[in-house]
Amino acid sequence: MSRQIKVATVPLSLVDYDEIIDVRSPSEFAEDHMTGALNFPVLDDEQRVEVGTIYKQVSAFDARKLGAAMVSQNIARHIESHFSAKPKEYRVLVYCWRGGQRSGSLSTVLSDIGWDVSQLEGGYRAYRREVIEGIEAFAGGVTLAVLNGYTGAGKTLVLQEIRRQGGQVLDLEGLAKHKGSVFGGDLSAPQPAQKRFESLIFDKIRTMDRSRPVFIEAESAKIGRLNLPNALWQKMKQSTVFEIDSPLGARADYLAGDYVEWLGDAERIVMTLDRLKGFHPPEKIESWKAMVEREEWRDLIGDLLAEHYDKRYNVKGDGNYAVPSDSFALSRHDDESVATCAGTVIAAGSKLLKTA
Numbered sequence: 001m002s003r004q005i006k007v008a009t010v011p012l013s014l015v016d017y018d019e020i021i022d023v024r025s026p027s028e029f030a031e032d033h034m035t036g037a038l039n040f041p042v043l044d045d046e047q048r049v050e051v052g053t054i055y056k057q058v059s060a061f062d063a064r065k066l067g068a069a070m071v072s073q074n075i076a077r078h079i080e081s082h083f084s085a086k087p088k089e090y091r092v093l094v095y096c097w098r099g100g101q102r103s104g105s106l107s108t109v110l111s112d113i114g115w116d117v118s119q120l121e122g123g124y125r126a127y128r129r130e131v132i133e134g135i136e137a138f139a140g141g142v143t144l145a146v147l148n149g150y151t152g153a154g155k156t157l158v159l160q161e162i163r164r165q166g167g168q169v170l171d172l173e174g175l176a177k178h179k180g181s182v183f184g185g186d187l188s189a190p191q192p193a194q195k196r197f198e199s200l201i202f203d204k205i206r207t208m209d210r211s212r213p214v215f216i217e218a219e220s221a222k223i224g225r226l227n228l229p230n231a232l233w234q235k236m237k238q239s240t241v242f243e244i245d246s247p248l249g250a251r252a253d254y255l256a257g258d259y260v261e262w263l264g265d266a267e268r269i270v271m272t273l274d275r276l277k278g279f280h281p282p283e284k285i286e287s288w289k290a291m292v293e294r295e296e297w298r299d300l301i302g303d304l305l306a307e308h309y310d311k312r313y314n315v316k317g318d319g320n321y322a323v324p325s326d327s328f329a330l331s332r333h334d335d336e337s338v339a340t341c342a343g344t345v346i347a348a349g350s351k352l353l354k355t356a
Contacts, residue, residue, distance in 0.1 A: 005104075005111045006118040008093055010130045017093040017118065018086075023102045024124065032195035034095070034127055035203050040078045042071045042102050071105050079109070088114060095120035095127070128195070131202040132229075138205045139235040145349040146236055148218040148321055149244035151309040152251030152258075152301075154333050154341075155217045158244055161342035167349070168214045175200045178224035179258075197226045213349040218321055236321070240352055242345055243315055243324035247331065252302035254333040263297045276308060 014020065020037040022029050025048050029039040043051065047070045055063035083090075092115060096102035099122050111117040120126065147155045156173065163169040173179055177191045192200065208214055218241065221233055228236075246254075262269060269292050277285055284307065291300040315324065326348050330341045 003111050003114060003116060005107050006116075007121050008118040009121045010126045012093070012120075012127075014093075016091065018091045019093070021092055021094045021106065022124075023094060023096045023106050028097065028124075030196075031193045032128070032199050033124070035199060037095075038082075040074075040082065040106070042074050042096075042105055043067065044074075047074075071102075075106055075109055078106070079113075083110065083113075083115075086115065089116070091116040091118075093118045093120060095123045097123050098125055099123035131199050134202050134206060135198065135229045136231040138208070138210070139229075139231040142205075142208070142210050142235070143213045143352050144235060144239035145213050145215045145345070145352060146218050146239050146241045146321060147215060147244055147345070148241050148315045148324060149246065150251065150313060150315060151305060152255040153244040153246040154251075154254060154330050154338060155244050157254075157333060157338045158330070158342050158345060159215055159217060161338050162215050162346055165339075165342055165346060167342075167346050168208050168212055170201070170204055170208075170214055170216045172201070172217065172219055172223060172228065175204070176223040176226050178226070191224050191226055194226055198229055201229065201232070211353070213352055215345070215349060218315075220320070239322075241322050241324045242348060243327040244341065244345075245327045245329050246333070248302065248305055248310075250330070250332055251305055252298060255301050255305075256298050259301075263295075266292050266295075279308065279312075 014036070020034055022033050022037040022039050023042045024033075024039070025041050025043060025045045026039060027045050029037075029041070033039070047067075051063050051067040051070070054066055086092075092110060094103045094107045094110070094117060099120050103119050103123060107117045107119045122129075147158060149155050156171070156179075159169045159171055163171075175192075176197055177189050191197070205214075216236060218236070219228060221228055256263070270289055273285055273288050273292070288300060288303065291297075291303070328341050328344055328348075330337060
């Protein structure tokens with residue numbers, strides 16, 4: 001005996017479901033989806049194009065006939081490969097782009113089988129609105145402590161330690177799969193799509209306690225090819241800044257280890273150095289390439305810091321961020337030094353709430 005399909009609305013309590021099923025096409029799913037969702041498309045990308053072409057060139061009736069056959073075949077395959085193993089108590093949330101026919105088709109079949117099925121009202125579009133509004137509300141109500149400092153100062157290390165010591169951290173570079181510099185791409189994973197990046201941010205902030213400070217690294221408006229959500233970017237520029245102050249030698253040593261994957265790819269390094277031609281004379285670029293050829297990694301990093309990054313990055317107030325209210329020394333990047341620095345930063349961040 002079939003059950004009535006329930007209507008789910010955002011905001012959602014995802015603990016009410018055993019699984020979340022996204023029935024959109026693989027390309028739609030790759031662009032963004034609800035975190036934790038599984039993709040079981042009722043029409044794949046090629047089928048959507050084929051049905052759409054018939055709709056435009058022949059008739060809506062013929063398109064619906066073809067689409068119904070494809071949807072039925074796909075749902076049958078999904079039931080055999082995935083859903084047939086689910087127990088009677090299985091609870092599932094199903095969504096598509098607008099909460100219409102695609103999610104309705106799978107929801108009807110699953111409900112007729114006898115499972116507890118909910119269909120998301122408004123579909124992914126409703127969830128997307130929640131993401132945008134959630135980030136805007138977070139930016140409007142949170143106290144941020146922005147960690148600034150020269151390249152290689154160890155800001156990411158300090159943020160990671162702040163999290164270990166119980167502080168709230170929003171690691172934008174980690175979510176963006178990019179370290180923020182021309183050498184910052186994650187070689188093991190591509191950057192997510194823009195909408196997916198924003199959903200990942202939303203996932204992190206939705207459970208944060210806004211009565212406590214959130215620590216975040218100073219970034220430009222873009223991390224790699226991804227744009228920061230504007231509301232968050234504006235909030236960061238208006239927030240209190242803490243400087244992590246580390247000497248050049250310590251920064252070069254740290255980066256030599258942090259970028260070890262890059263240092264094994266001389267061709268990629270040379271190609272990246274060519275991107276700096278507009279900033280430096282040809283002889284300087286050639287001198288860096290010679291260091292690459294000789295595998296003088298520590299010297300290359302130190303010279304890039306001194307001659308490129310430090311001269312183009314002012315942590316004392318560069319037009320985007322405020323002048324740091326405090327500076328915290330990190331003479332080395334060993335565990336003990338980072339832990340000590342993080343502890344003092346947490347203490348300074350807690351004072352922001354008393355003065356807000």
